[in-house]
Amino acid sequence: MIELDRVTKRYDGRSVVDDLSLTIRSGELCVLLGSSGCGKSTTLRMINRLVTADAGTIRVDGKDIIAFAPEVLRRRIGYAIQSTGLFPHWTVADNIATVPRLLDWPGPRIAARVKELLELFRLDPAAYRGKYPHQLSGGEQQRVGVARALAADPELLLMDEPFAAVDPITRDALQSELLRIHRATGKTIVFVTHDIEEALRLATLIAVMDQGHIVQSATPLDLLEHPASDFVRDFVGRQGLGLKLLSVRRVAERVRRGESAPGESLPQEASLRDALSAMTAQRTDRLPVADPAGRPIGIITLADLVR
Amino acid sequence: MSGRAWFATPLLWVGLLFAALLLRMDLLRPVFRWAFPETTPLIYDRASFLELFVAHLTLVAVAGFGAAAVGVALAIFVTRPAGGQFRTMVGTLAAVGQTFPPVAVLAVAVPAIGFGARPTVIALFVYGLLPIIENAVAGLEGVPHDVREAADGVGLSSRQRLFAVELPLAAPVILAGIRVSVTIAIGTATIGSTVGALTLGTPIFDGLVANKLPFVIEGAVLVALFAILTDMLFARLDHWLRRRRGL
Amino acid sequence: MSRQARVPAPPLATPRGIGIHDQVLFALVLAAAVATLISGFVALAPNRLVSGVPASLWISAGAAFTAAIIVTALLLLAVSMSPQHPAALAAAALLAGAWLLLTVAALGYAARTLIVDAPPAARVSAGPAFWVVAVCAALAFVNALQRLRAGLVLMTAAVAALCGGIILFAITGAFDALSIVREYAARRMLFGAALVRHVALVAGSVGPALLVGFPLGIAAARKPRLQGPLFAVLNLLQTVPSIALFGLLIVPLSALAAALPRLAAIGVGGIGPAPAIIALVLYALLPIVRNTVTGLAGVAPAVIDAARGMGLTRAQIFRRVELPLSLPILVAGLRIVTVQTIGLAVVAALIGAGGLGTFVFEGLGQYALDLVLLGALPAIGLALAADFVLHMLSALLPGARRG
Numbered sequence: 001m002i003e004l005d006r007v008t009k010r011y012d013g014r015s016v017v018d019d020l021s022l023t024i025r026s027g028e029l030c031v032l033l034g035s036s037g038c039g040k041s042t043t044l045r046m047i048n049r050l051v052t053a054d055a056g057t058i059r060v061d062g063k064d065i066i067a068f069a070p071e072v073l074r075r076r077i078g079y080a081i082q083s084t085g086l087f088p089h090w091t092v093a094d095n096i097a098t099v100p101r102l103l104d105w106p107g108p109r110i111a112a113r114v115k116e117l118l119e120l121f122r123l124d125p126a127a128y129r130g131k132y133p134h135q136l137s138g139g140e141q142q143r144v145g146v147a148r149a150l151a152a153d154p155e156l157l158l159m160d161e162p163f164a165a166v167d168p169i170t171r172d173a174l175q176s177e178l179l180r181i182h183r184a185t186g187k188t189i190v191f192v193t194h195d196i197e198e199a200l201r202l203a204t205l206i207a208v209m210d211q212g213h214i215v216q217s218a219t220p221l222d223l224l225e226h227p228a229s230d231f232v233r234d235f236v237g238r239q240g241l242g243l244k245l246l247s248v249r250r251v252a253e254r255v256r257r258g259e260s261a262p263g264e265s266l267p268q269e270a271s272l273r274d275a276l277s278a279m280t281a282q283r284t285d286r287l288p289v290a291d292p293a294g295r296p297i298g299i300i301t302l303a304d305l306v307r
Numbered sequence: 308m309s310g311r312a313w314f315a316t317p318l319l320w321v322g323l324l325f326a327a328l329l330l331r332m333d334l335l336r337p338v339f340r341w342a343f344p345e346t347t348p349l350i351y352d353r354a355s356f357l358e359l360f361v362a363h364l365t366l367v368a369v370a371g372f373g374a375a376a377v378g379v380a381l382a383i384f385v386t387r388p389a390g391g392q393f394r395t396m397v398g399t400l401a402a403v404g405q406t407f408p409p410v411a412v413l414a415v416a417v418p419a420i421g422f423g424a425r426p427t428v429i430a431l432f433v434y435g436l437l438p439i440i441e442n443a444v445a446g447l448e449g450v451p452h453d454v455r456e457a458a459d460g461v462g463l464s465s466r467q468r469l470f471a472v473e474l475p476l477a478a479p480v481i482l483a484g485i486r487v488s489v490t491i492a493i494g495t496a497t498i499g500s501t502v503g504a505l506t507l508g509t510p511i512f513d514g515l516v517a518n519k520l521p522f523v524i525e526g527a528v529l530v531a532l533f534a535i536l537t538d539m540l541f542a543r544l545d546h547w548l549r550r551r552r553g554l
Numbered sequence: 555m556s557r558q559a560r561v562p563a564p565p566l567a568t569p570r571g572i573g574i575h576d577q578v579l580f581a582l583v584l585a586a587a588v589a590t591l592i593s594g595f596v597a598l599a600p601n602r603l604v605s606g607v608p609a610s611l612w613i614s615a616g617a618a619f620t621a622a623i624i625v626t627a628l629l630l631l632a633v634s635m636s637p638q639h640p641a642a643l644a645a646a647a648l649l650a651g652a653w654l655l656l657t658v659a660a661l662g663y664a665a666r667t668l669i670v671d672a673p674p675a676a677r678v679s680a681g682p683a684f685w686v687v688a689v690c691a692a693l694a695f696v697n698a699l700q701r702l703r704a705g706l707v708l709m710t711a712a713v714a715a716l717c718g719g720i721i722l723f724a725i726t727g728a729f730d731a732l733s734i735v736r737e738y739a740a741r742r743m744l745f746g747a748a749l750v751r752h753v754a755l756v757a758g759s760v761g762p763a764l765l766v767g768f769p770l771g772i773a774a775a776r777k778p779r780l781q782g783p784l785f786a787v788l789n790l791l792q793t794v795p796s797i798a799l800f801g802l803l804i805v806p807l808s809a810l811a812a813a814l815p816r817l818a819a820i821g822v823g824g825i826g827p828a829p830a831i832i833a834l835v836l837y838a839l840l841p842i843v844r845n846t847v848t849g850l851a852g853v854a855p856a857v858i859d860a861a862r863g864m865g866l867t868r869a870q871i872f873r874r875v876e877l878p879l880s881l882p883i884l885v886a887g888l889r890i891v892t893v894q895t896i897g898l899a900v901v902a903a904l905i906g907a908g909g910l911g912t913f914v915f916e917g918l919g920q921y922a923l924d925l926v927l928l929g930a931l932p933a934i935g936l937a938l939a940a941d942f943v944l945h946m947l948s949a950l951l952p953g954a955r956r957g
Contacts, residue, residue, distance in 0.1 A: 399696060414900075494797070
């Protein structure tokens, strides 16, 4: 659990983060959302003390982070950034092993962990271990960057616009992987972005920021249905609100259990937007739904989408 | 590098030629006799070339290692928060200092400290600092910001960041500075013969003074080969450094 | 070598609190103080060929100058410990300028007073303390200007004012008792001729080097295949120490002069300006070619593409787009070459090419340090002046703000 309690950061007398309070429960994927200059990155960087707060306290699992030496704190918190910051003179394996080495893990354990992480990110260990960052594509570099952040199995992962610099198709794939890894590991993740679609897709909790303040923190659905102010409403975007609403709800919520229908089945984790898209493409008003193992569990109809 | 590739490099041939001339210049006596029938002796005889080379190499090596150690240390200091105030002044000094002709620095410094090898080393050291500092500062400041930030973010201490990330990344640029510095030092040390240091330049000056062209040629060829050979060794070192980084 | 690297302004210290706010100024004053305490401000020698007996600042320059210099230094120390407001920085610049002028004036005064009671052959030269204090004062001056973030105009005006002050001292005869000035007085005609010869050597080498190097650079930029072998040869030449190259050129040139008496009649020979200029041209080629290639390669392809799209011919693109855009880098190359050639031309005196190096090597031969200085200081001055002027020129170019 992370608690930010009345945190303030000033540069040249101007408050970049102003009296900000926020609680993020364990296992949450919290997205700090806002336009550039709103203080979201500064907020993130205060959690691992890359930036020192001028006032207020930050607690991780109940302990004030001031009690730790900055390096010790950072080795316990994963950190991934937009430009990856991979060390260009180290191989992929060396990069991923950075923090385990700092923590003096034994060699075989480090090697096993590198292999495990590469597999988790669907990079063939034999092919990728010895490569240098400049030999990787942007998406691969980003995967290695996140793998490095996860290497020492931190309870908390901080991500600063990690997917902003990759092309839309790669970004989509990386987002799916992050969701998969979040579900698989249950890590607490704080994720900074200015992209509303990305926030809606990933977050369990969205904190919308403006001028150093949090203007609303809510689940994606709440944010869409009950924006706290005109600012939030504008930021979320009035256009396509219906589609955005569909995109934050899962097929599992609306499934009619026990019934069956012909057609290609939808995974229950798919969004209602995906369901609408699939029905339109297959020119049908009902589709079967399957559980993660692929077993049919029921159907969903066009009418269910707008229920 | 495979044995065959090593064999084919100019480095080996230039090295062999240099060693041969250094040890057995007298084998060329007939050539000199044909070209300069009136001059005697034909081969420089006041000191052996090997002796001159060792003295020359010692001057350059002592000054070069000293300048590299002190220059890199200074560059590290001014690129840390503690030394940040000195960054601009050190940069200015290194840039302006390099406009001073090295021979003028040598000619002014050496008589002021006293003639001989020791003052020459001091002059070479001081002048040699400038390109090393300039390059080392550029190299350390050239480490991409995101890499530095990531190093902090994953929890490297500032010392670990310096040794594991910043210095290795800056190494090729630092090496380029040392290469410039050593090239200048070899040339300037040659002129050091005029202020009492023993170097491969000594036959050149003795030859110019006594109007014995063979001495001039012998010294000049050896000095040129020494400089070229050193530069080739630096090129090899640079190649090795970059290959280790997978570049 | 990245000589064209711009030096950023130093970070300003926190504006509040007591402490050393300007560590650089503090260190400079401290260094000057230590040098003054442990070494001689001037040295008095019985004649021009032996080294002198050091005399401290207070003994040689008298109470008034000593007090003035110490008070100025203490004021600077106080400024270094006060908050860095623009007013304090301006005061630091003025004080540092005054410090330098006082020190220089004290040197002239010390020489005049010491020489009065000494035998006619006696010489007074500047000691280590003078040089250290003068350099520290000059650096303190530059430091203050940099912290003020002085622009081009202010910087030039300040340096010109300081140089003007020192030249004024010199014209009024303030330094006439100094050994180096007496060496100059004894060789007034020779000095003028050597200076002219030095400049002629530099111009006579840089000019032809430009004529050869610029087209070579353009060719290499157009045909990248040329670059490998071309730079290999030029790098090799640059690596060979100057005196070795001079020596190696003696043989073919003297053979040429022997074979063609008409060439010998116009001054071509193994010794003299001919081998010097050839060697200096060869050394000058690398920086010129390299900067031409870098400059032309640095022009964004999109710009050239746009120019072509608007229907400019190749020649028009070169003249109106590529050349103006790469001019700052070309001028930087010219600056590097000019400074380098001024230095190398000193060495050329060894093969009888003349120039300021004549005094340097003559002085070294006689163990007469002041004669060495008479050659070396103007050479350093020339190099600094060329560097400064060409820096100004490239800063004034229209494309200078780019990148």
